[in-house]
Amino acid sequence: MKPELNLHGRTLTLQRYPARTKETLQAWDAADEYLINHVQDMTLDPGRPILIMNDSFGALSCWFANQGKVTCVTDSFIARQGCIANLKANQLPDVQIIDCQAELPDNPQLVLLKLPKITRLLTWQLQQLCQKLPAGCTVIAAAKAKDIHTSTLKLFEKNLGSTKTSLAVKKARLIFCEVNPALAQPLPAPLSWEVPEHGLTLTNHANVFSGDxxxxGARLLLEHIPQHRKYQHIIDLGCGNGVIGIKAAQQNPQARVICVDESYMAVASCLANAALNLPEPAQLEAIVNNCLTGFKPGSADLVLCNPPFHQQNAITDHIAWQMFCDAKQVLTSHGELIVIGNRHLGYDGKLKRLFGNVSVMAQNNKFVIYQARK
Structure with missing residues (x-):
């Protein structure tokens, strides 16, 4: 895959993060190009902020970095690191990078928004923008044409203002929205619900999987989390709202539990849930990270993992492979990796190849729980 984006006489070298030697996926898409082409003829004020939301790996942030005060808003640690790496590779000025729950900059002149996968996050961001944007601020959203539905446009109309769309170009489409301050409302509180069979109360911020x-899959894994005094250091890798790590902490009060996710909202949810459900919330730590980068080798007795099979909008298995490889490095001798996945993903082959052993702990008609020992 060629990493060069060539538009309007400029060339940017853009890589996905983390960089892979045989990368098959691009670090930008047709919606990024459509946004760049549309904004190219606009006159921008270098003194007012440009707000870029959900920039996958920094393509938009890199393009506009030297045209104004750019603030990049993302819930993804991976996207953040990708943006930083691509800015450095192209010798561009730094941009401000903030997470979705941070305060937005004052008086932005332009908002470029890539549609997120989760509708709850889009609703959150539209309401956040409606509270903050000045009259006359231009808002342009972009996505694949197939991902922009009538319901999407109604969401913009309800939460931000009058909305219209462009024609499709290279299977991408733009959404134009005029801000109506009269629609401003308080940001929605995180969703909360009970899991009575496990005595848990869970809360989820807007961008966390399975929000209500x-x-x-988690329900099946909860039934098979091991309990033993030999587990002193447990990791919940790809933790989401932290329900697996919290259950592991409850069953193993002697253990230190670290929950890891690349989503800032997931980590915030995890910490809130630890405070709600653990007698000693300090037993559990939650961090944003790229898998287990920087973890001490041979330090964990048990890794619990529910891997994603997509990165941004691309379906891929390389994240699961990185998670399995990182887990092997971090596990102690005879340490255990427990993985749950959809049956069709065939994780047993990967685990057997990496660990030399794999067994099935439990399964149903959709999911399988595998165990591998180092």
Whole structure:
């Protein structure tokens, strides 16, 4: 895959993060190009902020970095690191990078928004913008044409203002929205619900998977979390709202539990849930990270993992492979990795190749729980 974005006489070298030697996926898409082409003829004020939301790996942030005060808003640690790396690779000025719950800059002149996968996050961001944007601020959203539905446009109309769309170009489409301050309302509180069979109360911020109920994969894994005094250091890798790590902490009060996710909202949810459900919340730590980068080798007795099979909008298995490889490095001798996944993903082959052993702990008609020992 060629990493050069060539538009309007400029060339940017852009890589996905983390960089892979045989990368098959691009660090930008047709929606990024459509936004750049549309804004190219606009006159921008270098003294007013340009707000870029959900920039996958920094393509938009890199393009506009030397045209104004750019603030990049993302819930993704991976996207943040990708943006930083691409700015450095192209010798561009730094931009301000903030997470989705941070205060937005005052008086932005332009908002460029890539549609997120989760509708709850889009609603949150539109309401956040409606509270903050000055009259006359231009808001342009972009996505694949197939991902922009009538319901999407109604969401913009309800939460931000009058909305219209562009024609499709290279299967991408733009959304134009005029801000109506009269629509401003308080940001929605995180969703909360009970899991009575496990005595848990869970809360989820807007961008966390399965936001209003316990997903069926986690429900199965909760029934098979091991309990033993030999577990002194447990990791919940790809923790989401932290339900697996919290249950592991409850069953193993002697253990230190670290929950890891690349989503800032997931980590915030995890910490809130630890405070709600653990007698000693300090037993559990939650951090944003790229898998287990920087963790001490041979330091964990048990890694629990529910891997994602997509990165941004691309379906891929390389994240699961990185998680498995990182887990092997971090596990002690005879340490255990427990993985749950959809049956069709075939994680047993990967685990057997990496660990030399794999067994099935439990399964149902959709999910399988595998165990591998180092």
């Amino acid at each position: 109920s316990l997903d069926i």
